[in-house]
Amino acid sequence: MNQIAVQPYYKVERKIDGQEQQHWIDERMLILYHDRVTTHRREFAILDVFDMSYRTFSDGEGFFYLHTRKGVFSYMIRDDPSLFIQAFKESSSSSKLYFK
Structure with missing residues (x-):
């Protein structure tokens, strides 16, 4: 299925090796599809997603x-992430009608 929207996010991983602390930044993507939202490790059915927000x-x-x-x-x-959230709201309203 085709992607509707993509939102980059990142995860900082820290590792202490002896006396030194190292940081890795792992770039990842939130992907919105018609029927689901996926992250690096999780997948959510669109009907299980109530809202999106950011600060x-x-x-x-x-x-x-x-x-x-x-x-x-x-x-x-x-x-x-405004465009991603807007795409979700538009897609979500049509998906909820489709899946009823």
């Missing part, structure tokens, strides 16, 4: 929140 910090980065039937999942973002 930015002063440096422009922030958290993207995925509100689901299984809880709220947060993802660190650098780019404004």
Whole structure:
């Protein structure tokens, strides 16, 4: 199935090796499809996603929140997710009519 929208996010992984702390930034993607939202490790049926929101910090980065039937999942973002959220709301309203 074709992607409707993509939202980049990242995960910072830290490892302490002896006296040194190392950081890795892993770039990942939230992908919106007609029937689901996928992340690097999870997949949510579109009917299980209630809402999406985000909060930015002063440096422009922030958290993207995925509100689901299984809880709220947060993802660190650098780019404004407004278009992704708008695509979800448009797709979600038509999907809910389709799956009823």
